Amino acid sequence: MKENNKTAVRQILTKYLDDNKLRKTPERFAVLDAVYSFNGHFSIQELSEKIEEDFFPVSRATLYNALNLFVSLHLVVCHRLSMGTMYQASYESANHCYQVCTACGKVAEIKAPKVEQALDETRLKRFRRDSYSLYVYGVCSTCVAKITRKKNKKRLNS
Amino acid sequence: MKENNKTAVRQILTKYLDDNKLRKTPERFAVLDAVYSFNGHFSIQELSEKIEEDFFPVSRATLYNALNLFVSLHLVVCHRLSMGTMYQASYESANHCYQVCTACGKVAEIKAPKVEQALDETRLKRFRRDSYSLYVYGVCSTCVAKITRKKNKKRLNS
DNA sequence: GTCAGTGCAAACTTTTTGCAACTAC
DNA sequence: GTAGTTGCAAAAAGTTTGCACTGAC
Numbered sequence: 001m002k003e004n005n006k007t008a009v010r011q012i013l014t015k016y017l018d019d020n021k022l023r024k025t026p027e028r029f030a031v032l033d034a035v036y037s038f039n040g041h042f043s044i045q046e047l048s049e050k051i052e053e054d055f056f057p058v059s060r061a062t063l064y065n066a067l068n069l070f071v072s073l074h075l076v077v078c079h080r081l082s083m084g085t086m087y088q089a090s091y092e093s094a095n096h097c098y099q100v101c102t103a104c105g106k107v108a109e110i111k112a113p114k115v116e117q118a119l120d121e122t123r124l125k126r127f128r129r130d131s132y133s134l135y136v137y138g139v140c141s142t143c144v145a146k147i148t149r150k151k152n153k154k155r156l157n158s
Numbered sequence: 159m160k161e162n163n164k165t166a167v168r169q170i171l172t173k174y175l176d177d178n179k180l181r182k183t184p185e186r187f188a189v190l191d192a193v194y195s196f197n198g199h200f201s202i203q204e205l206s207e208k209i210e211e212d213f214f215p216v217s218r219a220t221l222y223n224a225l226n227l228f229v230s231l232h233l234v235v236c237h238r239l240s241m242g243t244m245y246q247a248s249y250e251s252a253n254h255c256y257q258v259c260t261a262c263g264k265v266a267e268i269k270a271p272k273v274e275q276a277l278d279e280t281r282l283k284r285f286r287r288d289s290y291s292l293y294v295y296g297v298c299s300t301c302v303a304k305i306t307r308k309k310n311k312k313r314l315n316s
Numbered sequence: 317g318t319c320a321g322t323g324c325a326a327a328c329t330t331t332t333t334g335c336a337a338c339t340a341c
Numbered sequence: 342g343t344a345g346t347t348g349c350a351a352a353a354a355g356t357t358t359g360c361a362c363t364g365a366c
Contacts, residue, residue: 317366318365318366319364319365319366320366321362321363321365322361322362322363322364323360323361323362324361324362325358325360326357327356327357327358328356328357328358329354329355329356330353330354331352331353331354331355332351332352332353333351333352333353334349334350334351334352335348335349335350335351336347336348337346337347337348337349338346338347338348339343339344339345339346339347340343340344340346341342341344341345
C-alpha cells in the first residue's frame with residue numbers, strides 16, 4: 001500500500017514535470033521518496049536528516065523548493081502550527097481533518113465524514129473554494145495521562 | 159456593539175489579572191484596545207503601527223507578550239497562514255470557521271452552522287478536545303475579477 | 317520595597333534570495 | 342548548447358531572550 005503510493009506519486013510528479021517541460025532531477029524524486037517514507041507528519045529538520053541517511057544529501061534550498069512544488073501538486077500538506085511548520089504526505093488522504101495535540105505536537109488525520117458532508121453542502125458567497133483544512137486542537141490520551149501523573153506527584157509532594 | 163466588546167474584554171482581562179495576581183499595566187490594556195479597534199485580521203506590524211498612532215508606543219516584546227496572553231484567554235485568535243501570522247479579535251465570535259483568499263490574503267469569518275453541528279456530533283477517540291479552526295482556502299470574488307482582467311489583457315497583447 | 321512587566325538590542329530560528337556551477341534535455 | 346536546478350552562503354523575516362530598569366501593588 002505504502003510502496004504503491006510511492007509509485008503513484010512518482011508518476012504524478014513525472015507527468016507534471018513532463019507536461020510543464022520541467023526537469024526530472026534526482027533531487028526531486030529523492031525528496032518525494034523521503035516524504036513518503038514517513039508515517040505521519042515531519043519537520044524540515046527531520047526530513048533533512050532522513051534524506052541524508054537513507055537517500056542522498058540535498059541542500060536546504062532544494063528541500064524547500066521541492067516541498068513547495070509538492071504542496072502545489074497536493075502531494076504534501078503543510079501544517080503551520082504554533083510549535084513550528086510540519087509537513088505530511090497527502091496522497092490518498094481524502095479529507096483534510098486533523099487533530100493536533102497541543103501538549104506533544106502530534107498531528108493525526110481524523111475521519112469526520114459528517115463534517116466533510118456539511119462542508120460540501122455549505123455554499124460560500126463571492127468565493128471560489130479550492131480546499132480546506134480543519135484542525136481540532138486538544139490533548140491526546142497519552143499526554144492527558146502524563147499531565148495527570150505529574151499533578152498527582154505534585155499533590156503528594158506538597 | 160464594538161465599544162461594548164471593548165468594555166467586555168477589558169473586564170475579562172481585569173478579572174483574569176486580579177485572579178492570578180498579575181499586574182494591570184497600561185500596556186496590556188492599550189494592546190487589547192488596539193486589537194479590538196480592528197475590523198478583522200491584522201499582522202503584528204499593523205498592530206504595532208496602530209498602537210503607535212492611536213494609543214501609545216509599546217515594544218515588540220510587550221506586543222508579543224500581550225498577544226500570547228490574549229490568545230490563551232481566547233480573546234484573540236492567531237492564524238498561521240502561508241503569507242504570515244495574522245491575529246484577530248475573537249470575543250463573541252461563536253464559531254471558528256474562516257475563509258482565506260490565497261491571492262490577497264484576506265481572512266473572513268464565515269457562518270457554517272451545519273459544519274459546527276457536525277463537529278459537535280463527531281466524537282474523537284482518545285483525545286480531549288479543546289477547540290478547532292476550519293480554514294477554507296480559495297479566491298475571493300475581487301481577486302477572481304482581477305485575475306480574469308489580467309488574463310484578458312495578456313491574451314489581447316499576444 | 318518587591319518583583320512582575322517592560323524596553324532594548326542581541327540572538328536565534330526559519331525561510332528566501334542571489335549567484336556561480338551544474339546537468340537534464 | 343541552453344536554460345532549469347542546485348548548492349552555498351548571505352540576507353531577510355519573524356520571534357524569543359537576557360538584562361537592566363521601571364512602576365503596579
